[in-house]
Each structure stands twice: as C-alpha cells, then as structure tokens.
Amino acid sequence: MAACLVRSTVFRSTSPSRWSPYPSSAVLVSHRDAGGPPSSSMALSGPRGDKLRTIDDLPKVGLLETMYRMVFQGYYNRLHDLQIYEKQLYGPIYVGGFKTVVLSSVELMEEVLRKEDKFPSRGDMSLWTDYRDLRDLGYGPFTKEGHDWYNLRVLLNKRMLQPRDAMQYGPVINEVVTDLMKRICYLRQSSPCGTLVNNVSNNLYLFSLEAISSVLFETRIGCLEKEIPGGTQHFLDSIADMFANSAAVILMPKWTHRFVPHWHRYVAGWDGIFKFAGKLIDRKVEEMEQQVREEQEVEGGYLTYLLSNTQMSRKEVNGSITELLLAGVDTTANTLMWALHLLSRSPEAQETLHKEVSSLPANHILTAEDVYAMPYLKSVVKETLRMYPVVVMNARRNIEKDVVIGGYHFAKNTSFGFSHYAISHDEETYPEPQRFDPDRWQRDGRERPSPFGSIPFGFGIRGCVGRRIAELEMYLFLATIFRRFKVEPEPSVGELKPLSRTVLVPDQQVNLHFRERSNQQSPV
Numbered sequence: 001m002a003a004c005l006v007r008s009t010v011f012r013s014t015s016p017s018r019w020s021p022y023p024s025s026a027v028l029v030s031h032r033d034a035g036g037p038p039s040s041s042m043a044l045s046g047p048r049g050d051k052l053r054t055i056d057d058l059p060k061v062g063l064l065e066t067m068y069r070m071v072f073q074g075y076y077n078r079l080h081d082l083q084i085y086e087k088q089l090y091g092p093i094y095v096g097g098f099k100t101v102v103l104s105s106v107e108l109m110e111e112v113l114r115k116e117d118k119f120p121s122r123g124d125m126s127l128w129t130d131y132r133d134l135r136d137l138g139y140g141p142f143t144k145e146g147h148d149w150y151n152l153r154v155l156l157n158k159r160m161l162q163p164r165d166a167m168q169y170g171p172v173i174n175e176v177v178t179d180l181m182k183r184i185c186y187l188r189q190s191s192p193c194g195t196l197v198n199n200v201s202n203n204l205y206l207f208s209l210e211a212i213s214s215v216l217f218e219t220r221i222g223c224l225e226k227e228i229p230g231g232t233q234h235f236l237d238s239i240a241d242m243f244a245n246s247a248a249v250i251l252m253p254k255w256t257h258r259f260v261p262h263w264h265r266y267v268a269g270w271d272g273i274f275k276f277a278g279k280l281i282d283r284k285v286e287e288m289e290q291q292v293r294e295e296q297e298v299e300g301g302y303l304t305y306l307l308s309n310t311q312m313s314r315k316e317v318n319g320s321i322t323e324l325l326l327a328g329v330d331t332t333a334n335t336l337m338w339a340l341h342l343l344s345r346s347p348e349a350q351e352t353l354h355k356e357v358s359s360l361p362a363n364h365i366l367t368a369e370d371v372y373a374m375p376y377l378k379s380v381v382k383e384t385l386r387m388y389p390v391v392v393m394n395a396r397r398n399i400e401k402d403v404v405i406g407g408y409h410f411a412k413n414t415s416f417g418f419s420h421y422a423i424s425h426d427e428e429t430y431p432e433p434q435r436f437d438p439d440r441w442q443r444d445g446r447e448r449p450s451p452f453g454s455i456p457f458g459f460g461i462r463g464c465v466g467r468r469i470a471e472l473e474m475y476l477f478l479a480t481i482f483r484r485f486k487v488e489p490e491p492s493v494g495e496l497k498p499l500s501r502t503v504l505v506p507d508q509q510v511n512l513h514f515r516e517r518s519n520q521q522s523p524v
C-alpha cells in the first residue's frame with residue numbers, strides 16, 4: 001500500500017502538467033482560447049476626447065518566442081520567473097504568447113478587477129467540461145458560467161465563505177490535525193536520529209485531502225491511517241492520473257482524443273474521482289433518509305446542507321463537491337509546506353510564532369477562536385502566500401462589455417492574465433521582496449501596502465470560496481506544530497526553489513527535523 005502511495009505522489013509531483021483547476025490554464029496553456037486578439041476596430045475616446053490606444057499598440061510576444069522560452073530556456077516549469085523576466089522586457093502590460101493581455105502591475109490588475117463583469121469569468125474550462133458532457137455529469141463552481149454560476153455560488157457560499165462559517169469546522173479539522181501530529185511523531189521517532197521527517201510534502205498532501213474531505217463529506221476517508229483503505233488509495237491514484245494526463249490532453253485537438261491513451265487515462269481518472277465522491281454522497285443520502293424515516297431532525301454539516309437544499313439538484317451537488325475537493329488539496333498542502341520551509345530557515349520568526357501559539361495553557365486544545373485571535377500566525381500565512389502564491393497566475397475575461405485599462409481600449413472577450421508572482425514580488429510594494437518578513441502584515445499603525453499587492457485567493461465574487469476553510473486548516477496545523485516543536489531544515493537538502501506545476505511546488509523532496517521543545521506538555 002505504501003508503495004502505491006509513493007507511486008501516486010511521485011507521479012503527481014513530478015508530472016510536467018502545468019494545468020490546474022486554477023485559472024493559469026486559461027491564461028497560459030489553453031490553445032483553445034487563442035482565437036486571435038479581440039477586435040480593436042471600435043475607436044473609443046479618452047476623457048479629453050483623445051483617441052484611446054488599443055491592443056495593437058501593446059508590445060507582443062510571439063508564439064514561437066514563447067515556445068522557445070518555455071522549451072529551450074527552461075521556463076516551462078518556471079512560469080513565475082518568466083513573469084518577472086517578461087515584465088523586465090516588456091513592462092507591466094503586454095500581449096503574451098497565448099494572446100492574453102498580461103498584467104504585472106498592481107494598479108493595472110486592480111483596474112481590471114474593479115471593472116470586472118457582473119458574473120466574472122476566467123475563460124475556457126473545456127478541459128473539465130468536455131469530461132462532464134461526455135458522462136452527463138453536473139458542473140460545479142469552476143465550470144459553470146454566467147447566471148447559472150452565480151446562482152450556484154450563492155448556495156455554495158453559505159456555510160463556507162465567512163470566517164464564522166468556517167469556524168464550525170474547527171473540531172472536525174482539529175481531529176485531522178491530531179492525526180497528522182501522531183503521524184509526524186511516529187515518523188520522526190522511526191528515523192535514525194529520532195527527529196527527521198522525510199517527504200513532508202506528501203504528508204501535507206494527505207493531511208489536506210483528509211481535512212477537506214472531512215469537511216465536505218462529513219466523514220473520514222483514512223488518508224492518514226498507516227494502511228490507506230483501498231478505495232481511498234484508488235481515489236488518490238485517480239486524482240494523480242487525471243492531473244498527470246491533463247497537459248497532454250489540452251495540447252491535443254479534440255478530434256484526436258479517442259485515438260490517444262492520454263485521453264482515456266484522463267477520463268478514467270475523472271471516473272475514479274466522481275465514483276468515489278458519488279459513493280460518499282450516496283451514503284450521506286441514505287443516512288438522511290433513515291433519519292427522516294425515524295422522524296429525527298436531519299442535521300449535519302456542509303453536505304447535509306447542500307443535499308437538503310431544494311434549489312440544488314443531485315447532479316449539481318456531485319459536480320460541486322468534486323470541484324471543491326480538487327481545488328482544496330494541492331493549494332493548502334503546498335502553502336503549508338512553504339510556511340514550514342520559511343519558518344525552519346527563520347529562527348527569529350519561528351520564536352515569535354512559538355511565543356504567540358504557546359500563550360494558552362499547554363494542555364488546552366487550540367480552537368478556531370484561539371487561532372483567529374493570533375495576529376502573528378495570520379501574518380505568517382499571509383507572508384508565505386505573498387512569497388509563494390501557489391496559484392501563480394489568475395485571469396479574467398470581459399464577456400459583457402468593452403473596457404479601458406491603463407488608457408488602452410479592449411474589446412469584449414479579451415483575456416487578461418494577472419502575474420500574481422511578479423506583482424507580489426514588486427519591491428515598490430514590498431521592499432526586499434525576497435525577505436520573509438511576517439511583520440509586514442502586522443496592524444501596528446505602519447503604512448500598509450495596496451490591498452491588491454498580494455491577493456493569493458483572488459478577488460471579488462469569483463474569489464476563492466474555500467479561503468476561510470484553507471486558512472483555518474493552516475492556522476490550526478501551524479499553531480499546533482509550533483507549540484510543540486522547533487522545526488529545522490535537514491542540512492543535506494539544498495536551497496529549495498519553486499517550480500510551477502499544478503501549483504507552486506518545491507523542486508526537491510523536503511525533509512525537516514521536528515525537535516521537541518522540552519517544556520511542552522502538548523495535548524496531542
């Protein structure tokens with residue numbers, strides 16, 4: 001079983017796939033969107049009657065040039081570095097190789113977001129919708145658009161979007177944190193030096209999947225057990241297969257699909273994901289029906305709420321739960337990994353954090369309320385996401401109307417790509433951007449940078465629906481771990497560099513020492 005797990009994780013993390021459920025796909029990878037620049041024939045005037053510039057006046061990167069950079073200059077898995085490189089070459093606004101208008105200044109990104117459509121769109125999601133159409137399955141928040149998307153989001157937001165909604169899941173998430181702590185203790189004790197945990201990313205991946213599943217399905221799926229149950233292992237493999245084959249599928253014209261093994265593996269991956277989710281949802285439906293038969297009150301968490309909502313079809317519940325699940329794993333796991341990495345190399349920040357999270361009695365199990373009241377902990381997460389915004393690129397497409405951005409007129413249907421990484425490393429906004437400095441985020445009267453300087457969860461009504469859940473998972477885990485352990489790097493692991501795959505991942509296996517702080521009597 002362990003071998004299977006290693007296979008699935010290695011497969012996942014070494015896959016060249018840059019495709020992600022997140023919008024970078026729409027910006028950089030999807031050739032399906034690249035139908036040519038939008039028409040700029042409609043002459044508009046600026047406020048003083050002067051003729052506005054158009055997309056034709058912007059610097060352009062050719063497709064061949066982009067291919068050359070990707071393949072020969074090795075930027076295909078360093079898209080974050082490419083953002084900085086191209087910003088230096090072309091300035092803060094230019095037309096990228098995939099005919100997307102790329103923005104890498106905070107002001108321009110803010111302008112696009114403030115002018116976004118009533119029902120914002122990130123662009124083409126046909127890679128996901130093709131599969132759903134093939135199997136006649138429901139769409140979720142990523143794949144729906146327009147009014148339908150909005151109606152669905154209204155329902156999904158309830159019980160999830162606000163901090164007070166997320167707080168309800170504190171006890172459920174804490175159980176998973178406890179299991180991860182046990183696993184870390186077991187792994188470190190089994191290491192020759194008694195403190196080393198190898199492949200921390202893999203453990204964080206299992207933690208994130210278990211945590212989000214326990215919130216969404218209201219049940220545990222056993223990712224952190226010593227022997228992962230067979231069904232869960234198949235689910236893990238299916239996620240890995242679906243992502244690993246996405247890049248090949250998106251690069252192939254649709255008519256070739258049925259002739260290539262990648263498409264069949266991609267479909268089989270999705271089949272495994274939907275089957276697993278469907279079974280757990282069926283089980284919940286049976287439980288609820290049983291409660292009704294026994295005239296008990298039907299009470300429960302998120303899934304119970306969705307299933308008992310008459311405005312949502314069963315198809316929509318399945319589609320939504322599956323998309324929520326996939327969006328919430330790699331993102332949270334990798335952010336936690338970067339946070340551990342940064343803190344392990346910043347003893348001062350780690351001590352400040354330790355002090356804050358140890359302010360409550362050692363035998364007290366930390367609650368959601370406790371961690372929300374810890375400003376330094378929150379700053380650590382913010383600063384981690386500034387330095388490593390795991391979703392490095394986001395996008396918007398103006399479907400409803402023409403827009404004027406930075407004095408340029410753009411016709412309807414223009415794709416805008418936001419270089420999140422370049423923007424959150426801009427030294428005008430964040431002096432010494434390469435320095436890990438959680439104090440930048442402290443509310444102690446200092447002047448705060450633009451709120452758009454680092455928006456790792458996106459913006460507005462199309463922003464991340466799982467943000468509060470992700471934050472709670474990260475706060476509870478980091479507070480628990482730093483209360484008990486001093487985390488130190490393993491000297492044999494060299495300098496860690498980010499690679500842009502599905503999300504920003506480390507370029508090598510991360511191994512860390514967890515040294516027990518002698519004065520701590522942890523409840524876990």
Ligand code: HEM
Pocket residue numbers: 022023122141142153212323324325327328329331332335390391394395455456457458459460461462463464465466467469470
């Ligand atoms: C550190 C963790 C996470 C990060 C950095 C992150 C980041 C993002 C970003 C940048 C977007 C695009 C927002 C936009 O276009 O404005 C997004 C969308 C989304 N996220 Fe997250 N996310 C995280 C965790 C989660 C979790 C835990 C869930 C599930 C509970 C989730 C579910 C979603 C969904 C469903 C969308 C699509 C929303 C829509 O299109 O309506 N995310 N996320």
